[in-house]
Amino acid sequence: MSSKRPALPRRGTARLDPIIAEALDARNTTPLTLGAFAALTRDRARTLGARALVFVLTLGASMLCALPFLLLSGADLGVTARAFFIGSLGSQFALAETLVQMIPLLIAGLAVAFSFHGGLFNIGVEGQLIFGGLVAGVIGAKLDVSPALLTFLCLSGGIAGGAFAALIPALLKAYRGVHEVVTTIMINFVAVYVALYAVSPKGPFVSASQPSATDKIPRDARLSVIWEGTRLHSGLIVAVAAMIGVWWLLYRTPLGFRIRLMGANPGAALASGVSVARMTNSTLLISGGLGGLAGAVQVLGVYGRFFDAFSAGYGYDAIAVALLAALSPIAMIVSAFFFAMLDSGAVQMQAVAGISREMVGVVSGLVVAFVAIQPAIVHLSGRIQRGNRPPEADPSSTQSLPLASGENR
Amino acid sequence: MSLEPPLCPAAIRLTGIDKRFGAVHANRAIDLTVQSGSIHGLLGENGAGKSTLMKILFGMIHADAGMIEIDGAPVTFRSSAEALGAGIGMVQQHFSLIGAFSVTENLIMGRATGSLAMRMVRRLDLPRAARRAQELSDCFGFGIDPFARVSTLSVGARQKVEILKALWGGARTLVLDEPTAALSPPEAEELYALLDRLRAEGTTIVLISHKMPEIMRLCDRVTVLRDGAVVGEAELSGKDLARPAVRQLIEAHLVQMMIGRGNPELPQRAPKEGPLILDVRGLTDGVQFGPLDLKVHGSEIVAVVGVEGNGQSELVDLLMGLRKATDGLIAIDGHNVIDWSTQRRLDAGIAHIAEDRHATGVADGMSLIDNASIGFVDGKPFSTGPWFLSLRQRRLLTETLIERHQVRPPAADIPMASLSGGNQQKLVVGRELARAPRLLIAAQPTRGLDVGSTSAVHRALLDLRAGGSAILLPSLDLAEVFAIADRLVVLRKGQIVGRMTAAQFEIDQIGRWMSGSQGDPAPGPPCPDAPKQMDTAL
Numbered sequence: 036m037s038s039k040r041p042a043l044p045r046r047g048t049a050r051l052d053p054i055i056a057e058a059l060d061a062r063n064t065t066p067l068t069l070g071a072f073a074a075l076t077r078d079r080a081r082t083l084g085a086r087a088l089v090f091v092l093t094l095g096a097s098m099l100c101a102l103p104f105l106l107l108s109g110a111d112l113g114v115t116a117r118a119f120f121i122g123s124l125g126s127q128f129a130l131a132e133t134l135v136q137m138i139p140l141l142i143a144g145l146a147v148a149f150s151f152h153g154g155l156f157n158i159g160v161e162g163q164l165i166f167g168g169l170v171a172g173v174i175g176a177k178l179d180v181s182p183a184l185l186t187f188l189c190l191s192g193g194i195a196g197g198a199f200a201a202l203i204p205a206l207l208k209a210y211r212g213v214h215e216v217v218t219t220i221m222i223n224f225v226a227v228y229v230a231l232y233a234v235s236p237k238g239p240f241v242s243a244s245q246p247s248a249t250d251k252i253p254r255d256a257r258l259s260v261i262w263e264g265t266r267l268h269s270g271l272i273v274a275v276a277a278m279i280g281v282w283w284l285l286y287r288t289p290l291g292f293r294i295r296l297m298g299a300n301p302g303a304a305l306a307s308g309v310s311v312a313r314m315t316n317s318t319l320l321i322s323g324g325l326g327g328l329a330g331a332v333q334v335l336g337v338y339g340r341f342f343d344a345f346s347a348g349y350g351y352d353a354i355a356v357a358l359l360a361a362l363s364p365i366a367m368i369v370s371a372f373f374f375a376m377l378d379s380g381a382v383q384m385q386a387v388a389g390i391s392r393e394m395v396g397v398v399s400g401l402v403v404a405f406v407a408i409q410p411a412i413v414h415l416s417g418r419i420q421r422g423n424r425p426p427e428a429d430p431s432s433t434q435s436l437p438l439a440s441g442e443n444r
Numbered sequence: 445m446s447l448e449p450p451l452c453p454a455a456i457r458l459t460g461i462d463k464r465f466g467a468v469h470a471n472r473a474i475d476l477t478v479q480s481g482s483i484h485g486l487l488g489e490n491g492a493g494k495s496t497l498m499k500i501l502f503g504m505i506h507a508d509a510g511m512i513e514i515d516g517a518p519v520t521f522r523s524s525a526e527a528l529g530a531g532i533g534m535v536q537q538h539f540s541l542i543g544a545f546s547v548t549e550n551l552i553m554g555r556a557t558g559s560l561a562m563r564m565v566r567r568l569d570l571p572r573a574a575r576r577a578q579e580l581s582d583c584f585g586f587g588i589d590p591f592a593r594v595s596t597l598s599v600g601a602r603q604k605v606e607i608l609k610a611l612w613g614g615a616r617t618l619v620l621d622e623p624t625a626a627l628s629p630p631e632a633e634e635l636y637a638l639l640d641r642l643r644a645e646g647t648t649i650v651l652i653s654h655k656m657p658e659i660m661r662l663c664d665r666v667t668v669l670r671d672g673a674v675v676g677e678a679e680l681s682g683k684d685l686a687r688p689a690v691r692q693l694i695e696a697h698l699v700q701m702m703i704g705r706g707n708p709e710l711p712q713r714a715p716k717e718g719p720l721i722l723d724v725r726g727l728t729d730g731v732q733f734g735p736l737d738l739k740v741h742g743s744e745i746v747a748v749v750g751v752e753g754n755g756q757s758e759l760v761d762l763l764m765g766l767r768k769a770t771d772g773l774i775a776i777d778g779h780n781v782i783d784w785s786t787q788r789r790l791d792a793g794i795a796h797i798a799e800d801r802h803a804t805g806v807a808d809g810m811s812l813i814d815n816a817s818i819g820f821v822d823g824k825p826f827s828t829g830p831w832f833l834s835l836r837q838r839r840l841l842t843e844t845l846i847e848r849h850q851v852r853p854p855a856a857d858i859p860m861a862s863l864s865g866g867n868q869q870k871l872v873v874g875r876e877l878a879r880a881p882r883l884l885i886a887a888q889p890t891r892g893l894d895v896g897s898t899s900a901v902h903r904a905l906l907d908l909r910a911g912g913s914a915i916l917l918p919s920l921d922l923a924e925v926f927a928i929a930d931r932l933v934v935l936r937k938g939q940i941v942g943r944m945t946a947a948q949f950e951i952d953q954i955g956r957w958m959s960g961s962q963g964d965p966a967p968g969p970p971c972p973d974a975p976k977q978m979d980t981a982l
Contacts, residue, residue, distance in 0.1 A: 048823025052880035062840045289821040289833050299807035306804040307819045308787030
């Protein structure tokens with residue numbers, strides 16, 4: 036029997052029926068007709084429209100529910116709104132400041148969304164961000180190499196630091212099934228106190244001239260200012276590159292496909308030969324790396340050094356950013372910009388209208404709540420839409436709205 | 445049993461019940477009369493329209509046309525609550541009990557009376573309910589402890605609680621949808637005895653089943669459905685079923701009506717002897733499965749039958765590498781794959797149509813494109829390395845599969861969940877066939893599908909067989925097995941207890957093997973050594 040044993044196909048290539056392969060080739064050579072192209076474009080526009088509608092509805096509902104709190108704090112609505120827009124968009128300086136705020140929110144939002152795509156909830160982005168910032172700050176302060184190399188090393192070190200913070204939760208989840216929400220929250224505390232210690236008066240990395248911080252990173256090695264006269268730095272380019280990179284990774288690579296499949300149905304992933312343990316590790320490490328990158332960019336771009344309270348809770352706001360964008364990497368830039376507007380507008384609102392900064396937290400909490408109930412809203416609107424039509428008439432009515440798929444896992 | 449007073453009005457009379465779901469004509473002008481105090485069998489294949497008919501009776505679905513009479517009076521039920529009020533209780537195929545609750549708590553769940561406000565504030569009189577449960581249980585000999593937590597009960601006892609729950613509301617007519625599907629033979633026997641007692645007390649019972657022994661054991665009369673229409677009725681009470689000749693004659697008649705053809709009458713299935721493709725020896729998971737020997741040749745469909753939960757899913761998982769084998773070997777085309785990962789086994793030419801589509805076959809939330817490309821993300825033409833996966837090629841693959849297997853609606857970008865079960869399954873079957881498998885494991889490939897989709901899947905499997913591949917078909921549907929399998933093995937408690945070739949297919953013998961009842965050691969080789977000789981003989 037062994038003499039006529041058929042050879043195995045080359046590994047790493049999916050088996051494909053030659054007949055199907057031929058059919059694929061035949062389709063490959065037929066050019067896209069104008070009608071098909073128009074249909075495709077129409078579908079995409081419709082999906083985009085539906086997504087935009089959900090975005091606006093969620094945001095509008097959250098703002099509406101924040102109103103009572105605003106009124107309770109005795110605000111004049113007109114004055115508050117004016118202050119908000121002037122503070123966030125009203126001048127070159129305000130706009131630049133909003134973009135500066137957007138950078139860490141965008142990268143950290145990508146970190147959260149990435150884990151959601153794999154069916155995991157990385158709630159430890161804050162800790163990963165602190166770790167990444169610490170590693171970047173230490174490398175920047177201690178190493179003596181050329182500025183360009185130092186920038187590169189700081190950013191990679193930040194990614195590695197963030198991934199390191201996610202390592203223990205990843206391994207525990209992959210091989211022992213320990214829930215990642217619990218472990219990543221725990222690591223947040225570890226990260227905060229490790230960072231506190233590292234730059235404490237007796238800590239190993241504390242600066243001689245500045246308490247609770249590392250030494251300054253050489254000016255040439257920091258992320259340069261790209262808008263003269265403002266604080267806006269080239270971290271914006273890093274963030275946009277990360278956004279495109281995450282999109283590509285998720286939707287245009289085999290790894291991303293496996294991660295999304297695991298997120299959508301781990302059983303189907305296992306049955307189709309995906310190693311769920313390995314994908315869990317990959318997902319959480321990449322997510323943690325993004326979190327670390329957010330910290331490193333913040334250190335290199337804004338402060339020029341690591342200090343212990345450098346994160347204003349970006350890792351937690353990032354959850355709202357990711358959910359509001361329905362986990363879409365590209366839409367993330369809109370939701371990150373919105374939250375950045377809240378952050379930078381809050382300063383003006385506090386100064387002019389006497390609104391507490393904490394109002395930002397109220398809105399972001401409400402956004403999370405409204406995203407969480409999106410499936411219920413979609414279901415309800417579907418029922419209202421159908422009205423007295425027979426239920427089996429329209430199987431496609433629930434198709435296009437993106438749900439907060441990550442929330443329920 | 446035979447002295448039914450003809451003057452007494454029928455417990456249930458359905459006249460001209462008609463129901464369509466889109467293109468599927470689920471019930472075609474069905475007439476059904478159930479005599480009071482009898483057990484009436486409703487026999488038919490999956491998708492024959494039995495459950496639809498009973499859901500119409502129970503007010504869960506509304507018929508397009510037709511009339512329902514209860515005890516001679518015409519009724520229209522707008523909801524199942526109204527059906528309950530009219531004395532009709534239904535036990536669904538799937539359990540609807542809450543494991544953490546006691547039996548009594550399960551019984552009173554959702555049965556509160558009075559206004560919503562009253563229900564919220566009124567004291568819950570559990571002791572009284574428990575006393576009533578005890579009385580009811582004693583009256584019919586259920587033998588159920590009202591205080592027992594449901595999660596501690598056996599499957600058989602849970603089925604009894606379900607029946608008790610139906611009787612709780614004062615049901616005089618019970619509809620049971622495949623009540624023994626999940627029961628072991630002794631538990632099933634206990635249930636049969638209980639149903640006998642219920643009938644003796646005057647309860648009318650409609651029994652949905654496709655198990656012949658059960659029908660023969662219990663029913664006074666049986667109605668056979670096929671493709672949504674009544675194709676025949678048979679009176680069983682008064683027949684001398686103890687005589688094997690009579691019994692076999694009736695059974696053969698019923699099976700013929702049910703599947704619409706003679707027993708194993710098989711078109712164009714000339715046996716082709718292909719090379720040995722799957723060779724399983726001494727396979728065991730060290731717990732409750734095996735050791736088991738099995739050979740499947742090319743151009744051969746080998747069915748694996750048995751009562752659900754007797755090792756079918758373990759066998760599939762072991763073959764796919766989703767469960768660890770402690771001993772034995774699995775050879776595909778002569779390569780021992782026992783230590784291989786699932787991915788390598790797929791690469792070696794195993795494909796798998798999952799038994800539970802939603803759990804392991806598809807991702808409902810993902811698009812058709814993503815679902816069609818599960819397992820097609822490595823190598824050309826789909827990807828050119830770890831950094832590029834082509835959406836265009838995956839779209840083309842999806843469109844090809846949609847076209848070849850007539851998936852409706854023919855749109856690649858919509859989510860999988862918006863397709864009907866049959867169309868989802870067509871896509872899954874197409875996807876697995878596109879791997880050009882050497883061995884296809886088709887686990888219950890037509891479960892829950894309508895007639896059209898079922899025959900499409902069967903055609904696809906037969907085409908694959910004609911191409912020289914080996915097919916392993918774990919199935920609970922004997923009609924399907926008779927229709928397309930070349931050989932079958934019977935699994936019981938993780939072991940093969942019987943083997944047959946298509947020419948020998950005989951439903952009685954299979955039933956005995958499956959249930960392990962009445963000993964009957966002579967005809968079947970129940971030991972794992974004997975099959976080797978049989979295999980060479982085939």
